[in-house]
Each structure stands twice: as structure tokens, then as C-alpha cells.
Amino acid sequence: GAVVSQHPSRVICKSGTSVKIECRSLDFQATTMFWYRQFPKKSLMLMATSNEGSKATYEQGVEKDKFLINHASLTLSTLTVTSAHPEDSSFYICSAYTQSSPLHFGNGTRLTVT
């Protein structure tokens, strides 16, 4: 079945630094990838839609300069949390879409900003 790999699974960084999270579709080409954020005991919230070769579409309330998304190829999208603050600590999950198939999710990245 379709596999989406997300890396790293955990990252701890200092306040003010930037962190990059990678999302790869391993055995299929994903024209569209999605980035979500999940707080404990809360719903998954869609942050942005990432289309290969074009600018990402951000959901209302998500700062595009804070959360930089690049979708340079059909198998790779990256999310960079810039100038991270403790309130950015969260579980970030990506998913990828291929035609006629449900979403395939990565295993998430636990970001802790100290």
C-alpha cells in the first residue's frame, strides 16, 4: 500500500531557531500533500495544502511566513517552522493524496521548543 514517510519523528529545538520537517511519498507520486497540526486531545487541524510546483494554500489563521512549505517534487514536501517559539510545540502530521485513493498520513513529528 501507499507509504508516506515523515522525518524527523521527534525534534527538540531552542526558541528562535528554525526546524524543517520532511514528508515523502515513498511508492507513489503525490501531486498534493497536506500539513496538519494536532494538540493533545484535540482535533487534527489542516494548516495548508501543498501542490507540487506551486505555492502552498494556507488555512485561515495560519501564518505563511511562520510555516514555510515547499513542494519541490512529486514525492517531497517540507514544512519549516521559522523562529520557533514554545507555543509552536505540537504534533505535526503530513498526508499525501493520490487519485482515487484515501489520504495516506505520515507518522507525525513531535516538535518541542524549549
Place this chain on the structure above:
Amino acid sequence: SQKIEQNSEALNIQEGKTATLTCNYTNYSPAYLQWYRQDPGRGPVFLLLIRENEKEKRKERLKVTFDTTLKQSLFHITASQPADSATYLCALGGFGGSQGNLIFGKGTKLSVKP
């Protein structure tokens, strides 16, 4: 206001029994509804999709119903096993826009005791 609610935060049942999880929504008109399983520290895994014109869907020990009049979906796991213990998320979709634009519930944590 728009809401999606999963009946309880946690559900404990005995092995062999049928687990029934509920997903209710208000002020949405989804074209389909999906159920996902999420294990701790992992991304969601797709289980079933049911469309608005379908009443029931089955897959092995899983059964999903969708009542658009009641605005409710029921998710059943028959002959439950300890390995079924996880958090189950319902998600509404088909609002147009990106396929990843799903509205997720907060999830129900199911624990199946041997």
C-alpha cells in the same frame, strides 16, 4: 455553529464484545465521512469511507453507518480484540477545495480489555 462530536473521549469494553463509536455533526453537509485509527505518536490510518448516499459499509469486523437525517455516523467493531485498542477519528469531507480539507473529530480512545 458548526460542530463535530465523537460521543465520548474514552470507551472501555471487554474482549469479544462489539464496540460502538458515535460521530455527530451539526451545520455541515458532508459528501462523505471517513473513519481513521490513530495509535499513540503515529499518524492516522484510513479505515473506511462512506458516502452520503450510502447507508452502511462493511470491512471485515468493521461496520459504518451514515444517517444524513440524524447527521450521525456509527462505527462498530465486532468481536473486539485488545489489538483494536486505539483512538478512532471520524472526519467529514467533500466540501470542495482540497481533498485533504477534512473536518476531524477529537477522537474516541477505545480500550479493549482481555
